[in-house]
Amino acid sequence: MNMFKKALAFFIIILVIVNDSVAQQEQTFTQYMFVPSVYNPGYTGSRNAICATGIMKQQWVGLEGAPTVYAVSLESPVKILKGGLGGVISSDQIGGFSTTKVKLNYAYHRKVGNALLGIGVGIGLANKKVDFTYFNVQGEDPLLTSTEEESGMIFDIDAGVYYQKADKWYLGLSSTQINQGTMEVAGGQTQLKRRYYFTGGYNFRFIRMPKIEVKPSVFLAYTQNSPILINVGVIGEYNKQFWGGVVYKHQEGVALMAGVNYKNIKVGYSYDINTNALKNGGSHEIRLGYCFKLEIEKPNRSYKNTRFL
Numbered sequence: 001m002n003m004f005k006k007a008l009a010f011f012i013i014i015l016v017i018v019n020d021s022v023a024q025q026e027q028t029f030t031q032y033m034f035v036p037s038v039y040n041p042g043y044t045g046s047r048n049a050i051c052a053t054g055i056m057k058q059q060w061v062g063l064e065g066a067p068t069v070y071a072v073s074l075e076s077p078v079k080i081l082k083g084g085l086g087g088v089i090s091s092d093q094i095g096g097f098s099t100t101k102v103k104l105n106y107a108y109h110r111k112v113g114n115a116l117l118g119i120g121v122g123i124g125l126a127n128k129k130v131d132f133t134y135f136n137v138q139g140e141d142p143l144l145t146s147t148e149e150e151s152g153m154i155f156d157i158d159a160g161v162y163y164q165k166a167d168k169w170y171l172g173l174s175s176t177q178i179n180q181g182t183m184e185v186a187g188g189q190t191q192l193k194r195r196y197y198f199t200g201g202y203n204f205r206f207i208r209m210p211k212i213e214v215k216p217s218v219f220l221a222y223t224q225n226s227p228i229l230i231n232v233g234v235i236g237e238y239n240k241q242f243w244g245g246v247v248y249k250h251q252e253g254v255a256l257m258a259g260v261n262y263k264n265i266k267v268g269y270s271y272d273i274n275t276n277a278l279k280n281g282g283s284h285e286i287r288l289g290y291c292f293k294l295e296i297e298k299p300n301r302s303y304k305n306t307r308f309l
Helices: 002-017
Strands: 050-058 068-078 083-094 097-112 115-131 149-165 169-176 182-185 188-191 195-202 204-206 209-223 229-238 242-249 253-262 265-274 283-292
Antiparallel strands (some): 068 083, 097 115, 115 149, 204 209, 229 242, 242 253, 265 283
């Protein structure tokens, strides 16, 4: 039975990735509102601090070969460059197929009215790999048994704009995999299809309850020849320390989220409840972040009066 499942999974995924006309879908995170740099280089360095964030998602628990996705980002404002610099390492694995990206982001920052505009670009490499041993292929098919794995590097470009008023609202528009790089794999061609993102959010405060904030947000993603991915979420935060919320995923399910901010450390967890055909154990996602400001104290200057020399 396991052989049949693996063979079926291999057949389906091959149909999805090895033809010229097929779109390469990127996995998305439920806690999208906390990791904007992963999707939009225009956000890079806009938190006025050096920030590191790690996020990992185990999707469709109980389904063999289900996607596992993670991303690690590091970013900082750089005054001499009038913006911010950062890097993102991400990995997306489904069955015997995996994609690992290493990206360097730069954003130019400019005040527009009472808000901050970031215009960013990201450049890097994507490594795509197929592990044929995962499928336990039997027979003498030279295409599938001549090697244990195939891999290749693809040059990759992202770009985006991000407009925000700190702790009030934000809007973001970006595109990833702009150059739509290609590589040969399993006798065919796989391509990184261009993808578009739109994000937006607003923070509501209450005069009579100043410690409570309500933060609705939206996340849209579109790839050519694929349906639009729509996530709508709302978070309630108390005293900037504890938060919980829910995300509605159109035609996919609902996710519950919770987290805590302790000093400079931020922790978040979410659980996706699937309402589509894959009614299984759902998906787990955990996030850990740390920010700090690098403040250099100015040395005290002393002056000598020539009258006392």
